[in-house]
Structure formats: C-alpha cells, structure tokens
Amino acid sequence: xxxxxxIWLACSLWSTATLAQSVSGQPSINGIGDLVAACxxxxxxxxxxxxxxxxxxxxxxxxxxxxxxxxxxxxxxGPDEAAAQQAYEAARRAILxxxxxxxxxxxxxxxxxxxxxxxxxxxxxxxR
Amino acid sequence: MTFRFRTAALLLIAAISVSACARGGLNxxxxxxxxxxxxxxxxxxxxxxxxxxxVGDRVLFAVDQSTLSVEAQSILTAxxxxxxxxxxxxxxxxxxxxxxxxxxxxxxxGARRASAVRDFLVSQGVPDSRLxxxxxxxxxxxxxxxxxxxxxxxRRAVTVLSAGAxx
Amino acid sequence: MLTRRxxxxxxxxxxxxxxxxxxxxxxAVPLRLEITEGVIEPLPFALPTFIxxxxxxxxxxxxxxxxxxxxxxxxxxxxxxxxxxxxxxITSFDAPILYPDWQAINAQALIVGEVEEQGxxxxxxxxxxxxxxxxxxxxxxxFVGSRDGWRRMAHNVADQVYExxxxxxxxxxxxxxxxxxEGPKNARLKRIALMDYDGANVQFLTDSRNLVLAxxxxxxxxxxxxxxxxxxxxxVYLMDVxxxxxxxxxxVSAGNMTFSPRFTPDGGSVVFSMEQGGNSDIYRxxxxxxxxxxLTNAPSIETAPSxxxxxxxxxxxxxxxxxxxxxxxxxxxxxxxxxxxxxGRYGTPVWSPRGDYIAFTKQEAGRFHIGVMRTDGSExxxxxxxxxxxxxxxxxxGRVLMFTRETAGTDGAPAVYSVDIxxxxxxxxxxxxxxSDPSWSPRLP
Numbered sequence: 260x261x262x263x264x265x266i267w268l269a270c271s272l273w274s275t276a277t278l279a280q281s282v283s284g285q286p287s288i289n290g291i292g293d294l295v296a297a298c299x300x301x302x303x304x305x306x307x308x309x310x311x312x313x314x315x316x317x318x319x320x321x322x323x324x325x326x327x328x329x330x331x332x333x334x335x336x337g338p339d340e341a342a343a344q345q346a347y348e349a350a351r352r353a354i355l356x357x358x359x360x361x362x363x364x365x366x367x368x369x370x371x372x373x374x375x376x377x378x379x380x381x382x383x384x385x386x387r
Numbered sequence: 388m389t390f391r392f393r394t395a396a397l398l399l400i401a402a403i404s405v406s407a408c409a410r411g412g413l414n415x416x417x418x419x420x421x422x423x424x425x426x427x428x429x430x431x432x433x434x435x436x437x438x439x440x441x442v443g444d445r446v447l448f449a450v451d452q453s454t455l456s457v458e459a460q461s462i463l464t465a466x467x468x469x470x471x472x473x474x475x476x477x478x479x480x481x482x483x484x485x486x487x488x489x490x491x492x493x494x495x496x497g498a499r500r501a502s503a504v505r506d507f508l509v510s511q512g513v514p515d516s517r518l519x520x521x522x523x524x525x526x527x528x529x530x531x532x533x534x535x536x537x538x539x540x541x542r543r544a545v546t547v548l549s550a551g552a553x554x
Numbered sequence: 555m556l557t558r559r560x561x562x563x564x565x566x567x568x569x570x571x572x573x574x575x576x577x578x579x580x581x582a583v584p585l586r587l588e589i590t591e592g593v594i595e596p597l598p599f600a601l602p603t604f605i606x607x608x609x610x611x612x613x614x615x616x617x618x619x620x621x622x623x624x625x626x627x628x629x630x631x632x633x634x635x636x637x638x639x640x641x642x643x644i645t646s647f648d649a650p651i652l653y654p655d656w657q658a659i660n661a662q663a664l665i666v667g668e669v670e671e672q673g674x675x676x677x678x679x680x681x682x683x684x685x686x687x688x689x690x691x692x693x694x695x696x697f698v699g700s701r702d703g704w705r706r707m708a709h710n711v712a713d714q715v716y717e718x719x720x721x722x723x724x725x726x727x728x729x730x731x732x733x734x735x736e737g738p739k740n741a742r743l744k745r746i747a748l749m750d751y752d753g754a755n756v757q758f759l760t761d762s763r764n765l766v767l768a769x770x771x772x773x774x775x776x777x778x779x780x781x782x783x784x785x786x787x788x789x790v791y792l793m794d795v796x797x798x799x800x801x802x803x804x805x806v807s808a809g810n811m812t813f814s815p816r817f818t819p820d821g822g823s824v825v826f827s828m829e830q831g832g833n834s835d836i837y838r839x840x841x842x843x844x845x846x847x848x849l850t851n852a853p854s855i856e857t858a859p860s861x862x863x864x865x866x867x868x869x870x871x872x873x874x875x876x877x878x879x880x881x882x883x884x885x886x887x888x889x890x891x892x893x894x895x896x897x898g899r900y901g902t903p904v905w906s907p908r909g910d911y912i913a914f915t916k917q918e919a920g921r922f923h924i925g926v927m928r929t930d931g932s933e934x935x936x937x938x939x940x941x942x943x944x945x946x947x948x949x950x951x952g953r954v955l956m957f958t959r960e961t962a963g964t965d966g967a968p969a970v971y972s973v974d975i976x977x978x979x980x981x982x983x984x985x986x987x988x989x990s991d992p993s994w995s996p997r998l999p
Contacts, residue, residue: 292587292589295589296590296593299589299593300592300594302594303720305722307721316584327688345720348684348687356657356686359657359686371585374585375584376584376586376587377587379589380588380589384591384592486960489901489915489917490945491857492858494767494813495857498834501832502832502833505832520809521788522788522829523765526765527740528740531738531739531963533964
C-alpha cells in the first residue's frame with residue numbers, strides 16, 4: 260500500500276520492467292503480454308479492485324486484432340463482485356486499446372493464437 | 388521540557404504579565420478584565436491592576452504538564468493571600484495551551500491546568516465558592532509566534548478577577 | 555442503476571489453484587499469459603459540453619459540464635482531455651457514438667449529456683461510454699431538479715461516472731460543516747458554516763459572538779453537534795440544519811465543560827467528553843435526553859470518541875500512559891485496548907464509515923501527520939506531514955479524508971485540505987477565508 264505513490268510516479272518506467280511472463284511457452288506470443296501490459300491501467304480503480312486478479316479469455320481475428328464481443332471474464336479472485344467487474348473492465352480496456360491495430364502475430368500460426376487467455380495479476384504492483 | 392524561568396523572580400513573571408495583559412488581556416474571555424470594579428491603579432493594593440501587575444495574575448506550565456512549578460506555587464500563594472484580604476472579588480481561572488497539540492486534547496489540558504490552580508488556591512484557604520474555571524485550550528494564544536518563546540507564554544493559567552464575591 | 559452482467563467467480567480459490575482451461579474450439583489449449591506489470595495513471599476522459607436542448611438551458615449546460623469535469627479531475631483518478639482535441643462533435647444526445655474518433659484521442663471514457671429546461675426546472679440526462687470496448691458503461695440516467703439545484707445534479711452525474719468506473723461509491727453530492735475563521739491569531743472569531751464538498755454554496759449557521767469548535771454531522775446529515783462558549787463554558791449544542799436553532803445537548807452543572815461530541819451511528823445518541831475537577835472522561839447520552847452513561851473512568855484525559863459503523867466498538871484517545879494514544883473498547887464500556895503502537899503521540903481517531911480503517915492525527919518530532927491504520931492498529935500509514943495537520947474526517951465512501959492544516963508563525967492560518975487514503979491527491983479545499991474542523995456529511999438523500 261505504501262508503495263502506491265511510488266508506482267504512480269514510476270509508472271513510466273514500466274517498459275524496463277518484466278512485463279509479461281509466458282505460461283505456455285510460445286515465444287512469439289509474449290508480445291501480446293507486453294502490448295496489453297502497456298495499456299493495463301489500474302489507476303482509476305479503487306483499492307479493492309486493484310487487488311483483484313482476473314483471468315480473461317478472448318479471440319483474435321486473423322489480423323491479430325481482438326474480437327470485441329468475444330472477451331469474457333472467466334475467473335476473479337476475491338468475493339467482491341463489483342470490484343471484480345471493475346478489474347475486468349480495466350483488463351478489457353487494455354486488450355482492446357492496445358490491440359486496436361493488431362498484435363502483430365504471424366498469420367501462418369493463427370491456430371496457435373486465435374484464442375488467448377490473459378491473467379491480470381496486480382500482486383507485483385503493490386510494492387512493499 | 389524544564390521550566391524556563393528556573394531562576395526567575397516573581398518580578399520577572401509579573402513584568403511579562405503586564406506586557407501580555409496590555410496586548411491581549413481583553414481577549415482573554417468573558418469575565419472580569421473589563422469588570423465592574425474597574426482596574427483601579429496599580430498603586431492601590433486592593434485594585435485589579437495591583438493584583439495583575441504586582442501579585443501576578445498568571446502561572447506558566449511546561450509542555451503537556453499541569454503540575455505547578457515552585458515559581459508558580461509562590462505566585463499562587465501570593466494570589467491566595469491577596470484574595471483572602473480582598474474578599475469582595477471572585478476569580479475565574481482560565482486554562483490555556485500552546486498551539487502544538489490537537490484541539491480537543493488542548494481543551495482538556497487547559498481544564499487540567501485551571502483546575503490545578505483552583506485546587507492550590509483552595510488549599511491556601513480561598514473559599515471554593517469564589518473560584519470558577521474555564522478552559523480555552525489553544526483558542527486564545529497571548530503570543531502568536533510559532534516557537535518556544537511564545538509557546539511558553541501561552542501554556543498558562545490566568546486568574547481573572549471580578550467584583551462581587553457574594554453574587 | 556447500473557445493470558451488471560453476472561460474473562462467474564471462483565472466489566478466493568484463484569490465487570491458490572490453477573485456472574481451469576477455457577472452453578476452446580480451434581485450439582486444444584488457449585494461449586495463456588500472465589501479466590504482472592501494468593500502469594497506474596489517471597484515466598483519460600472526454601466530456602463534450604452538454605447539449606442545451608433549449609435556450610433556457612444553455613448556461614446550465616455549460617455550468618453542469620464544468621462541475622462534473624471538476625469533480626472527476628479532483629479525485630486524481632481521472633484526466634480530462636481538452637475539448638480542443640476532440641475530433642467528433644456531439645450534436646445530439648441520441649446520435650451514435652463515433653468510437654474511432656474518441657479512440658484516436660485516447661479517451662477511455664466518454665460522457666455525453668444534455669440539459670433541458672421544462673417549466674423552470676432542469677432535466678439533465680447523461681450516458682457514459684467505454685470508448686475502447688465500444689459500448690455504454692451502465693444505462694443512461696436522468697435527473698430532474700430546480701434551477702438552483704444545478705450543482706447537485708452535476709454532482710449526481712459525476713457520482714454515477716465515478717461509481718461505474720472505480721467501483722466506489724461517489725462522494726460529490728455531499729456537504730461539509732466546518733468552522734469559518736476571521737481575525738488575528740490571538741483574537742479569532744469563529745462561526746459554524748456549511749458548504750458543498752467542493753467549497754461552493756457556503757452558508758453560515760452561527761454568528762461570531764461565541765467561540766465555536768469542531769462541528770459534526772449526524773449520520774443522516776440533518777443535524778449538527780458542536781461545542782460553543784455561549785454559556786461562558788465550552789458546552790455541547792445540537793442544531794437542526796433546517797431551522798438553525800441551537801439547544802444544549804443536556805443540562806450539566808455549572809463549571810463542567812462538555813466537548814468533543816460525536817453522534818453514534820444510529821444518530822440516536824451522542825458521545826462526548828465531560829470535564830469535572832480538571833479530569834475529562836467520555837459519556838454517552840440519548841439525543842432526546844435521559845440518563846447520562848459514563849463510558850470511561852480514569853484520572854487521565856479521555857476524549858475524541860468515535861464509533862465503529864456497526865456501533866459495537868468505540869475508539870478514543872487517552873493519555874493514561876503519559877502521551878496521547880489511541881484505544882478501542884466495547885461500545886457499552888469495558889476494558890480499552892491500546893491500538894497505536896508507533897513512536898509519537900496519536901489523537902483524534904475517527905472510524906471509517908466502511909469500518910476498515912481508523913484515521914488519526916499523529917504528532918512526532920515537532921511535525922503533525924494525518925494517518926490511517928487498521929482497526930487493530932496494524933498497517934499504519936502516514937498520509938501527510940506539516941507544521942500542524944489535525945482532525946481528519948471521512949468522505950462517506952471511506953476513501954478520502956479532509957482535515958485542518960494550519961501554517962506556522964504570527965500570520966499562521968488554518969485551511970481545509972483533502973487527501974485520499976493512499977496519500978495521493980493532496981488538495982486545498984476552496985473555502986472563503988480561513989477554515990478549520992471539517993466534518994463530512996453522508997451522501998445527501
């Protein structure tokens with residue numbers, strides 16, 4: 260909690276930090292995580308929603324753009340439904356905003372990335 | 388913090404009182420200073436002016452303390468003697484604090500200081516019925532700078548006289 | 555109200571157990587990535603000046619738009635994109651939103667509205683859009699009110715926007731009772747005054763004849779309780795905001811000072827300090843009168859009581875161990891437990907309306923701080939530091955505090971400031987002149 264201000268001030272340093280970590284081990288795909296991370300802004304969320312980890316699944320079209328109406332929340336930590344909704348909406352904004360021009364993925368491997376699950380985990384953003 | 392005027396004689400305290408009263412005395416509260424008996428002149432030993440200037444109308448306290456220093460006790464002993472000689476006066480004891488504290492705590496602290504003075508005067512023989520107390524907390528500083536020179540003057544209990552002991 | 559799609563929640567299990575794979579068609583397993591570093595910055599919003607449906611609404615449309623934007627900016631959570639950057643023009647409240655135009659200027663939220671005058675009353679309608687999701691965020695809403703009430707309607711719109719985006723209850727349609735101060739430092743005149751949370755619509759509730767201190771709102775916002783020297787002694791008075799007639803809380807014997815009052819959460823009682831023979835303890839009495847119950851009994855100073863929102867516990871300050879410290883005890887009385895553990899002195903504890911934190915004043919090494927801690931004293935966090943900060947009061951959503959900050963020296967003067975509970979967004983509240991002792995109202999009915 261004490262570190263929020265520092266995060267706030269240091270947010271421009273995000274690009275030097277580890278942005279995403281692959282769970283599935285597809286190296287060409289990690290770029291999605293980096294791109295979405297840059298747009299994942301939890302600054303307008305309340306403290307409760309800032310602590311919620313959400314998992315979101317969505318589909319991409321063949322040009323590597325997220326399909327807006329395919330985005331779904333599949334899991335959220337914590338019992339607070341309103342907080343989960345805010346956290347989910349921040350995640351959805353991140354996917355759409357930074358995917359607007361496509362994630363630059365190789366079309367030949369479309370079958371590997373047409374569906375993506377992103378876990379937005381804010382734990383590390385709470386500097387202690 | 389130890390009391391600053393360890394070696395100070397009654398005279399020094401009295402001198403401070405004079406300057407302080409001249410500046411801010413009328414703001415000290417509802418009672419007394421513009422009272423019915425009038426100030427009189429300091430040459431009249433039964434006047435309020437004599438009490439304020441020669442006996443000394445106030446005592447000072449250390450930070451957060453309401454215990455009476457040796458100096459304070461000697462002033463209050465003189466106040467008690469004066470009050471017993473001049474039995475037509477009532478006294479309202481105002482307790483004050485410096486600005487370094489929260490409003491509510493300072494109000495309670497001022498009450499403690501006023502009460503300490505009242506208890507001392509009663510122990511010296513002044514009838515309790517002639518005494519009352521009020522706390523102003525940090526609401527009525529007499530000196531307005533923000534350092535110890537002013538704070539030490541603001542941590543005070545002032546004995547404010549009014550005529551009419553029987554009322 | 556906002557309609558929400560129901561969510562599939564796995565509860566707290568998520569952190570501990572792996573996520574179930576989502577149902578897939580083309581892939582056996584969807585690609586899974588974990589994102590651990592995002593950004594924390596104000597959310598950019600666009601707010602085209604609301605459309606005036608008719609000539610009588612033109613001024614109100616501009617004023618209302620300005621106040622909504624100021625409310626949102628003032629939280630520190632939102633950043634307004636200047637109108638000069640807009641590509642689209644909103645010509646009709648019902649026209650389709652050209653999302654790409656708003657995406658191009660990186661607006662993430664778009665607030666569209668209109669104002670109409672109907673027989674001397676104002677009708678305000680608004681919609682909120684999530685620009686990158688290309689969909690409305692909640693449903694459109696309409697507020698109707700008198701012309702004079704335009705500020706409240708603006709605050710209502712801003713409250714809705716804030717709630718839909720942050721998930722917190724808004725706090726813009728609220729008022730603050732405070733002490734207005736005039737005159738030199740050694741002869742201050744003080745009056746109880748009321749203002750909107752943003753400093754607008756100041757109204758004086760008392761004149762300056764009697765010294766007055768620390769007003770507090772009742773939980774329903776219709777009453778104020780405060781300390782006044784009207785009788786010569788500090789005494790607690792009650793006042794209905796509707797008629798401004800003060801009455802003493804209860805008859806106490808001459809010479810006894812009563813001070814530091816606060817309502818219980820049900821509004822039916824008041825807790826306060828009473829001094830007898832130099833010693834202050836905490837008492838409780840029903841607003842309608844009746845027996846006084848003594849809650850603390852110690853030869854030390856016990857003051858600044860505040861109840862937990864469920865009414866079960868009371869927090870207060872005491873100097874029983876020497877310096878001021880914070881204690882919690884059962885509301886009906888019982889053994890107090892000290893919760894403040896750091897160095898320095900702690901006073902003026904106030905329980906958050908959400909129950910999760912206690913705000914306080916801390917004094918250490920010649921500086922004053924406003925801070926918050928959990929109700930067991932853990933996670934202490936200092937939010938401010940200055941020559942003299944004191945007396946926090948909670949916004950009804952429990953996420954923002956106001957307090958008094960006083961400057962040093964012969965020209966030292968008090969002002970009201972606000973800060974959020976992360977310590978961000980410290981701001982001076984725009985009061986007319988010197989101001990102290992703020993108390994935040996609940997959300998207005």
